[in-house]
Amino acid sequence: MLTLKDIKPGQSAVVESVKVTGQARGRFMAMGIMKGAKLKVVKVAPLGDPIEVLVKSYNLSFRKTEAEQIVVTLG
Amino acid sequence: MLAINVALTGNPNTGKSTIFNALTGARQHIGNWPGVTVDKKVGQITKGNKQINIIDLPGTYSLSAYSLEERIVKDYLVGEKPDMVVNVVDASNIERNLYLTVQLLELAIPIVVNLNMMDDAKAKGYNINLAVLSKHLGVSVISSVATSKNGLRQLIDLLEPAVVTPPKVKESQLLAEHLAHIEKIKKSGKEDDLIEEEIIEARYDFINKVLSGAIVKNEGVVSWNEKLDNILTNRVLGIPIFIAIMYMMFELTFTWFGQPIADMLDAFVGGTLTGWVEGKLVAAGAADWLQSLVIDGIIGGVGGVLVFVPLIFTLFFLISFLDGTGYMARVAFIMDRAMRKIGLSGKAFLPMLVGFGCSVPAIMGARALDSERDRRVAILIAPFMSCGARLPVYALFAALFFPGSESKVVLSLYLLGIVVAIMMGVIFKVTLLKGEAEPFLMELPPYRIPTMKTVLLQTWEKGKGFLVKAGTIIFSMSVVIWFLSNFNFSGMVEIEDSLLASIGGVIAPLFTFHGFASWQSGVAVITGILAKEVVVSTLGVLYGVAEVAEEAVDAATQLQGSIGTIFTSLSAYAFMVFILLYTPCMAVLGTIKKELGSWKWTLFAAAYPFVLAWLISLVIYQGGLLLGFGG
Secondary structure (H helix, E strand, C coil): CCEHHHCCCCCEEEEEEECCCCHHHHHHHHCCCCCCCEEEEEEECCCCCCEEEEECCEEEEECHHHHCCEEEEEC | CEEEEEEEEECCCCCHHHHHHHHHCCCEEEEECCCCCCEEEEEEEEECCEEEEEEECCCCCCCCCCCHHHHHHHHHHHHHCCCEEEEEEEHHHHHHHHHHHHHHHHCCCCEEEEEECHHHHHHCCEEECHHHHHHHHCCEEEECEHHHCECHHHHHHHCCCCCCCCCCHHHCHHHHHHHHHHHHHHCCCCCHHHHHHHHHHHHHHHHHHHHHHHEEECCCCCCHHHHHHHHHCCCCCHHHHHHHHHHHHHHHHHHHCHHHHHHHHHHHHHHHHHHHHHHHHHHCCCCHHHHHHHHHHHHHHHHHHHCCHHHHHHHHHHHHHHHHHCHHHHHHHHHHHHHHCCCCCHHHHHHHHHCCCCHHHHHHHHHHCCCHHHHHHHHHHHHHCCCHHHHHHHHHHHHHHCCCCHHHHHHHHHHHHHHHHHHHHHHHHHCCCCCCCCCCEEECCCCCCCCHHHHHHHHHHHHHHHHHHHHHHHHHHHHHHHHHHHEECCEECCHHHCHHHHHHHHHHHHHHHHCCCCHHHHHHHHHHHHCCCHHHHHHHHHCCCCCCCCCHHHHHHHHHHHHHHHCCHHHHHHHHHHHHHCCCCHHHHHHHHHHHCCHHHHHHHHHHHHHHHHHHHHHHHHHHHHCCCCC
């Protein structure tokens, strides 16, 4: 199973499912991270975390702990 | 006069504040929402015989009440029912921005959609058809470029309740379908979480349908934004560039700009103004005590804090400017990993760093934090960052007792402050302020050049808060301290016989095992709460040196004879540690009261550092004795 954490900067992916739970789930979805969304990992912060993702033509940043809970396929 | 209420809503970073400022200009005031410290900005426009009140709601991504801001916006829209809503949408980020718009449409309140930043959208290769967008959304859509005031005239024309009606569902088939779809999901009887999820998906689905007919994207243009970001958050260069920018910020504040003005202000208040007032008082035949109250108590006390104003304003100006460019979000991005180690998010980094200059802007800067809990923790630990006012104390004592190794001693104090801040941050997170960790979810907005008007207004808003709220507390405390240092129960006396000296004598035994149990240090500890740099001048007065020299080395020579016999190197170090860690100054306590809005928390913020300082200073002195550093 591939998660967003495995995606290298520059690569794109499509969200299969969001496993983030609790209130954070709604926040992620409202920001456009949901099933079927096309993402591109832009970069990883200089200290290795968080990551920057291009979604819906804007840049969003979140941590690897959450990226690990976003199941994706390469695309 | 007829008045209508217009609420401005929109995502953060959409130019909403720029539009608000351009519309209302000077006719606005800023307070807090009832019970919370989120800015409430209200401004006015007069149009014919109507007064239009514009309420700038906090920037939010949705109305789902995930955060305090979202709750405020939702409560306001549903509870207060403004006559109409202007929904500011960043045209260059239209897909996500419309999410909030869809939620507003679902509420069926009269709205106008204002597509702002049309210039950025064009640069990004977007061609948006306003008429199609308007038809599909069922509401009026106008465009603007707020930074150059384009389109604002048209917006003002639309601020008429007669013009604005709730979304015309009948005229938009897409909207009608969407609303029906939402109803169906709500009635499906599924679990709440599942329903919420399906609704979110339905909203984005609707947005896609709306946009597919209204926008032509000509993407593939590599923007200067991307190129700039590749440098500024680069794996290797990102951190050095960040350090350089922060260094510049501090140089500008403390060396090039803020401090010289602060010095000039100090000279003016202490010299010209004092002289002038003194002259007037003497001419008016005022009693000695009144002269002393006005000059030493009020001008001296308030003036001592007033000289911080240029520093605070310069720092706020630079922060507001950097914030407007979008760089501050990158600071949080770069520093999140390091800050998470102490249980805070990257967004807390800047407030902590600012604390080295002055805790007041640091505490105000903690507003950037998402959760109330993180903000509390940041506010409670920020004063441990050694602010500029403590430096004179360190400089004097280091020069007196540690000649030759001053910088090592001073550095050790700065580091101790950081360590204590980290330690307390972690402790608060697992005790008083525990709870589930907030996820870090942050937009990295495009780089932009902020408008001067917006930056200046923000600087003024923050600075004014300090002037007014902290000012009142400083003023009253100055008078109290003046009274205590000039009177005892028999009347007006010299400071050695004053109530303050008695109180100093009462608290002195607290420091019996710290090596500095003299009534003079007790008094210095009390006046240090007024302002930390006052510690040095207090000791000067008490030990009979009329005017303590500004340069630490000269002051050290002056005080050599007296202080040198009372403190040992070890007790001097313990004293410095105490001064570093104990109760923050009045200006800071005033700010904490304003930001946390609670006397209970303010008293806690005043008391616990005192206890902590007492313990750590004790451990250092006693430990030092054991290790044989007693001499």
